[in-house]
Structure formats: C-alpha cells, structure tokens
Amino acid sequence: MAPVRNARVVYKEVPKGFPIPGKTYDYDASQTIDLEKAPLNGGVLFKVLVVSVDPYMRRKMQEPGTDFYLGLYNVGEPLNGWAVSKVLRSENPAMKPGDIVYGLFPFQEYVISHPDPTMRVLENKEKLPLYKYVGICGMPGITAHHGWMEYAHPYLKKGDVVFVTAASGAVGSIIVQLAKAEGCKVIASAGSEEKVEFVRSLGADVVFNYKTVSTREVLKKEGPVNVYWDNVGGESLDAALEFAAQKAHFVICGMISSYNTEEPYNVKNLQQLVWREITFHGFLFLSLQEKYTEDFYKTFPPRVASGELKYKDDVVHGLENAGKALLDVLSGKNFGKCSVVVADE
Amino acid sequence: MAPVRNARVVYKEVPKGFPIPGKTYDYDASQTIDLEKAPLNGGVLFKVLVVSVDPYMRRKMQEPGTDFYLGLYNVGEPLNGWAVSKVLRSENPAMKPGDIVYGLFPFQEYVISHPDPTMRVLENKEKLPLYKYVGICGMPGITAHHGWMEYAHPYLKKGDVVFVTAASGAVGSIIVQLAKAEGCKVIASAGSEEKVEFVRSLGADVVFNYKTVSTREVLKKEGPVNVYWDNVGGESLDAALEFAAQKAHFVICGMISSYNTEEPYNVKNLQQLVWREITFHGFLFLSLQEKYTEDFYKTFPPRVASGELKYKDDVVHGLENAGKALLDVLSGKNFGKCSVVVADE
Numbered sequence: 001m002a003p004v005r006n007a008r009v010v011y012k013e014v015p016k017g018f019p020i021p022g023k024t025y026d027y028d029a030s031q032t033i034d035l036e037k038a039p040l041n042g043g044v045l046f047k048v049l050v051v052s053v054d055p056y057m058r059r060k061m062q063e064p065g066t067d068f069y070l071g072l073y074n075v076g077e078p079l080n081g082w083a084v085s086k087v088l089r090s091e092n093p094a095m096k097p098g099d100i101v102y103g104l105f106p107f108q109e110y111v112i113s114h115p116d117p118t119m120r121v122l123e124n125k126e127k128l129p130l131y132k133y134v135g136i137c138g139m140p141g142i143t144a145h146h147g148w149m150e151y152a153h154p155y156l157k158k159g160d161v162v163f164v165t166a167a168s169g170a171v172g173s174i175i176v177q178l179a180k181a182e183g184c185k186v187i188a189s190a191g192s193e194e195k196v197e198f199v200r201s202l203g204a205d206v207v208f209n210y211k212t213v214s215t216r217e218v219l220k221k222e223g224p225v226n227v228y229w230d231n232v233g234g235e236s237l238d239a240a241l242e243f244a245a246q247k248a249h250f251v252i253c254g255m256i257s258s259y260n261t262e263e264p265y266n267v268k269n270l271q272q273l274v275w276r277e278i279t280f281h282g283f284l285f286l287s288l289q290e291k292y293t294e295d296f297y298k299t300f301p302p303r304v305a306s307g308e309l310k311y312k313d314d315v316v317h318g319l320e321n322a323g324k325a326l327l328d329v330l331s332g333k334n335f336g337k338c339s340v341v342v343a344d345e
Numbered sequence: 346m347a348p349v350r351n352a353r354v355v356y357k358e359v360p361k362g363f364p365i366p367g368k369t370y371d372y373d374a375s376q377t378i379d380l381e382k383a384p385l386n387g388g389v390l391f392k393v394l395v396v397s398v399d400p401y402m403r404r405k406m407q408e409p410g411t412d413f414y415l416g417l418y419n420v421g422e423p424l425n426g427w428a429v430s431k432v433l434r435s436e437n438p439a440m441k442p443g444d445i446v447y448g449l450f451p452f453q454e455y456v457i458s459h460p461d462p463t464m465r466v467l468e469n470k471e472k473l474p475l476y477k478y479v480g481i482c483g484m485p486g487i488t489a490h491h492g493w494m495e496y497a498h499p500y501l502k503k504g505d506v507v508f509v510t511a512a513s514g515a516v517g518s519i520i521v522q523l524a525k526a527e528g529c530k531v532i533a534s535a536g537s538e539e540k541v542e543f544v545r546s547l548g549a550d551v552v553f554n555y556k557t558v559s560t561r562e563v564l565k566k567e568g569p570v571n572v573y574w575d576n577v578g579g580e581s582l583d584a585a586l587e588f589a590a591q592k593a594h595f596v597i598c599g600m601i602s603s604y605n606t607e608e609p610y611n612v613k614n615l616q617q618l619v620w621r622e623i624t625f626h627g628f629l630f631l632s633l634q635e636k637y638t639e640d641f642y643k644t645f646p647p648r649v650a651s652g653e654l655k656y657k658d659d660v661v662h663g664l665e666n667a668g669k670a671l672l673d674v675l676s677g678k679n680f681g682k683c684s685v686v687v688a689d690e
Contacts, residue, residue, distance in 0.1 A: 264612035273627030280625035282618030
C-alpha cells in the first residue's frame with residue numbers, strides 16, 4: 001500500500017491575546033505515512049478519530065520556560081489534546097488492533113507512540129458516538145464529576161444555592177445537572193439567549209444572559225451563594241464574592257476570561273475571602289483520577305445513554321477546521337462541547 | 346463616691362479611604378458614671394484596662410446595611426474591640442470582683458454589661474503584662490495559632506517553603522516562629538529596615554523590605570512557595586500566585602492592602618489557582634475557637650513567659666490616643682502589635 005497523507009496541526013508561534021489560525025498554528029498536509037510498513041519499535045500505530053478542543057490549550061501556548069505542569073506546545077510540533085483513536089497495528093500487548101483508545105494525542109491523522117498513563121481502552125458498551133468520549137464521557141465530564149464529588153458535594157445540603165458560569169459549556173452544563181440532582185437551587189449564566197434556553201432545559205432554576213443582565217443584581221436577589229462553580233473568573237467571580245454565603249466554597253475550575261489577556265478584569269472583592277471565610281479550591285482533574293475515575297466510567301456512559309444526563313455537542317468535521325474551532329471555543333462563539341471528527345472508524 | 350469620668354471613643358461617620366481621627370471617630374470625655382451606685386441589672390461593672398486596635402476594625406466602618414457577620418459600628422456609639430477588663434462589681438455568678446476578663450468591649454473606660462460568649466476569665470499564672478492578652482496571648486496569637494494548626498500545619502513537611510507578609514506584625518511575627526518550629530524555610534516581608542531586622546531576629550531565613558525589593562524577584566529565587574500566609578493581599582498575593590508550588594495552600598488571614606480603597610491592586614495571576622491547583626483558605630479565628638482554644642491558652646502564655654515565642658509590642662497609653670493608633674496600624678506606620686492601655690489595674 002502506498003503511503004497516505006498524515007496531516008497535522010502545527011504550532012508556529014506564541015500568540016498575544018487570542019490565537020490566530022494560520023499564524024499561531026496551521027494545518028499542514030505535507031507529510032505522509034506508510035501504514036503497513038512504518039516501524040513501530042514496540043509501540044502502537046493509532047488512527048486518530050476525534051480530537052477535543054478545550055480552553056486549557058491556550059495555557060500551553062506560552063513563552064518557552066513558562067512553568068506549566070502539563071508542558072507547553074513546542075514550535076514546529078503538532079498541538080496535542082484529548083482524543084479518541086483506533087489501534088491499527090500494535091507491538092504492545094496492552095493494546096490490540098481495533099481497540100478504541102482515549103488519551104492525549106497529537107493533532108495528527110496517524111500517530112505512532114507507546115501507550116502512556118493518559119490512555120484508556122474504552123469499552124463503550126452503550127455504543128455512544130465516539131465524540132461523546134471527549135465530551136461528557138471525556139475530560140469535561142471527568143472534570144465536572146471529579147471536581148463536584150471532591151469540592152462541592154461534601155459541603156452542600158438540599159436547598160443550598162449553587163451558582164455556575166459558562167453553564168451551557170462543556171463542564172458547566174454537567175454541573176447544572178449534578179447540582180439539581182442534589183436538590184440545590186441552581187443559578188446559571190450563559191452568553192446568549194439560545195444558550196440560556198438550553199440551560200433552562202437542563203433544569204436550572206435561575207438562568208440569565210450575563211451580557212445583558214447584571215450578575216450582581218441576579219445574585220443579590222437570588223443568593224447568597226453556597227457553592228460557586230467558576231469556569232470564567234473575572235467579573236463573575238467578583239460578583240460571587242460579593243454575594244457569597246458565610247463559609248462558601250468556590251470551585252475554581254477555569255478562568256477563561258483571563259486566558260487571552262495580560263490585563264485581566266480587576267477582582268475587587270477578594271477581601272471577602274476573609275470576612276466570609278470562603279475557600280477557593282483550584283483544581284485539575286488529573287490529581288483526582290485515582291480516587292474517582294472508575295466510578296465515572298461506571299456511571300456516566302449509562303446515564304448519558306439513558307438520557308438522564310443531557311449534553312450539547314458541537315461536532316466539527318475535518319482536522320483542517322480544528323484551529324478555527326479552538327478560537328471559537330476560546331472566544332465563546334461556539335455552543336456546546338466542541339469536538340473535531342478527524343476520521344470515521 | 347462622686348461620679349467619675351467615663352470617656353469613650355465614639356464612631357461618627359463612615360470613612361472614605363483611611364479613617365480620620367476627630368472626624369470618623371472622636372474621643373468624648375463628657376459622660377460620667379457612679380461606680381458604686383450605677384445599677385447592674387444582673388450584669389457586671391467592668392473597668393477597661395487595655396483595648397486592642399486591629400486592622401479588621403476598618404471592616405466595621407461600612408455603610409449601614411453592609412453585610413458583616415461581626416456587625417458594623419453604629420454612628421453615635423463607641424467603637425468596640427478586643428480588650429482586657431477588670432471586674433469591679435458583679436451580680437452574675439460567672440464573674441467576681443477582681444477577675445481579669447478578656448473579650449469584646451466598647452472603647453470606654455467603664456462598661457456595664459452581661460458576660461457574653463466572647464469573654465473569658467484569664468488565669469495569667471505567668472503574670473504577663475495584661476497588654477500581652479490582646480496581643481500574642483489574645484486575638485492575634487489565637488488567629489495565628491488556630492489558622493496555622495488548621496490550614497498550614499497539615500500540609501507541610503520539613504524544608505517546605507513558607508512565605509509570610511506583614512511579618513513584623515501582630516499575626517505575621519508569630520507565623521514566622523511557628524513555621525521555623527516546624528523546620529520550614531521562611532521567606533518574610535516587612536515594610537522598613539527596622540522591621541526587617543526584627544523579623545530576622547525571629548529566625549526567618551529570607552527577609553526583605555517589600556518597599557525597596559521586588560517580591561517577585563525574591564520569590565522567583567527562593568520559591569516556589571508551599572504555604573503562603575497572606576496578611577495583605579494585592580501585589581504580594583499576585584507574586585505568591587506566580588511563584589506558588591503545585592498544590593500550594595494560601596492561608597488568607599487578611600488583605601490590609603485593600604481595606605482602605607475602592608479600587609484595589611489588580612491581582613493578575615488568579616488563573617494560577619487552576620494551573621497550580623492552589624487552595625485559598627479564607628478564615629476567621631472565631632470558627633476555629635472550639636477546636637483549638639483550650640490548647641492555645643495552655644501552651645501560648647508559658648511559651649511567651651519562657652521567651653521561646655518572641656513578640657514586639659507597641660503599647661500606647663491613654664484612650665484618647667486610640668484613634669490615632671488605629672490609623673497608624675491601618676497605614677503600616679506603627680511597629681509591633683498595638684495595644685492601648687486605658688488604665689492600670
């Protein structure tokens with residue numbers, strides 16, 4: 001068999017502000033691979049099926065030397081991220097041809113590598129579409145599930161108030177449903193009327209468009225807030241501090257409002273940390289994997305398959321569109337969890 | 346016996362920025378009290394001996410209606426705060442004449458009130474000067490001890506790095522010594538060369554004057570920081586976020602840099618909460634009283650008496666000087682824990 005195209009999305013330079021597709025990173029279809037003969041050296045040949053574009057990726061685009069425990073992207077190499085791949089050939093007994101694998105992969109059509117601790121062979125008994133495994137059954141779902149179990153669930157009682165930002169998003173929309181399942185009152189914000197409608201359909205009690213309605217006014221009326229699930233930081237965090245309940249818990253899951261700027265919004269109410277005895281739990285799901293992952297894979301796919309957990313997917317087709325998709329996610333233009341289908345099974 | 350003067354410090358109006366003695370509050374010597382005949386109605390007549398002036402008092406000077414769980418000062422009534430008083434007469438069996446009592450009292454020479462849960466009859470077996478009981482053996486010592494035990498001690502191992510701001514202050518100077526006693530490397534900042542020398546004498550490993558030396562540069566070289574004890578917020582907090590260790594714990598004890606301004610310093614590195622998995626523990630010692638107070642009174646006075654715990658006191662004489670003393674504390678002008686001796690025993 002002749003070599004085939006092995007396209008990839010190559011990282012080109014450190015962006016200032018938002019990344020620019022074609023400049024910050026670019027689609028490159030110049031390489032090829034011989035799928036039958038390429039040497040594996042004891043590793044595995046993967047065909048990448050779905051890649052996930054997520055806000056944290058912006059953090060990997062920093063000046064070399066910037067400390068980040070997940071590592072930075074290297075200029076000249078492909079971006080990487082959470083993905084679902086299929087094993088085509090394997091010289092490693094842990095994986096066999098046909099296996100569907102979730103893990104960190106380069107943004108590239110075919111990859112030869114060794115199984116690593118981020119990878120997991122998926123069972124998919126429920127026959128969900130594979131893009132679900134980078135969404136509600138992947139990193140965003142894992143983040144919501146693990147963070148909720150560790151930092152929100154232990155501190156809540158029925159009727160407590162939970163405030164969620166980016167509530168139509170990949171993580172936020174799950175939090176809305178987990179909070180409702182615990183009998184909490186859920187206040188949720190999103191960035192368009194369409195998103196607001198969607199979040200309302202998930203069961204949130206109070207939903208508003210933060211672009212047209214004042215977060216402060218909503219929280220003043222509907223608070224105080226016992227648990228704030230923060231995906232955005234900035235002005236929303238400031239309002240949540242102002243209307244926090246005594247001994248509130250803030251789960252700091254993301255701060256997308258400050259990822260693309262050097263002069264972020266000035267959070268003025270930080271002293272409420274003291275007066276209201278607030279705890280901020282900054283977290284990354286990786287540190288909670290051991291404790292919660294088996295429970296996650298046991299419970300989430302069936303809850304998704306049964307329709308108990310709803311989710312909005314934003315499926316983009318073609319690796320060549322991944323760069324623009326990432327920009328849309330960072331700027332809040334897309335709606336739902338964005339995944340890029342690179343190839344069919 | 347004829348009535349005697351019963352002077353007080355009366356709260357007059359909500360300040361903008363720093364309080365102004367004579368305008369925000371004022372010394373008023375117009376009232377008198379008959380110490381023998383004033384009716385107690387089942388309560389206690391106290392002679393106030395020492396009052397404490399502390400940064401948190403600024404928080405009680407807000408527009409009426411501002412939510413603060415310790416309550417606000419009321420215009421026309423005296424300020425209040427932590428104090429040591431002597432019982433002159435008592436109709437309550439919990440206290441007898443001659444008892445020395447620590448608790449919340451109005452800034453007033455004589456007070457008739459009922460024993461409340463903030464009050465504690467002091468043993469003072471060590472015969473420490475009574476002003477020690479509003480300092481290292483009072484609220485600041487309690488704050489340091491309780492906060493350290495709950496939020497720092499459990500997360501530290503020998504050799505870990507602890508960063509303390511306002512390290513010559515009422516709470517900070519104790520934290521320096523508690524951290525050294527656990528075998529930590531202590532980085533400490535203070536606001537003058539004299540204060541720096543004092544903190545060095547407490548055993549801190551790296552001490553600097555934050556007004557002349559860049560906190561960022563010091564932490565870059567001496568960090569990363571495992572536990573940050575924050576008394577000030579603002580720029581120091583920002584630098585600590587930038588050079589925090591993974592899974593660092595920040596004990597948010599005070600944010601004096603933002604108490605007297607509506608537009609505080611813009612903390613730009615809050616997103617490190619996520620990337621570094623940092624926990625912020627905002628706290629008030631009152632919530633930890635039940636767990637740690639008996640241990641505190643058992644251990645601290647002897648450690649102070651033996652010289653094991655060192656402390657710098659800034660003793661002001663005369664209730665008429667309390668207002669200026671508070672301003673000096675808020676603006677960082679004073680040096681050491683400020684207490685105001687109102688009367689001798």
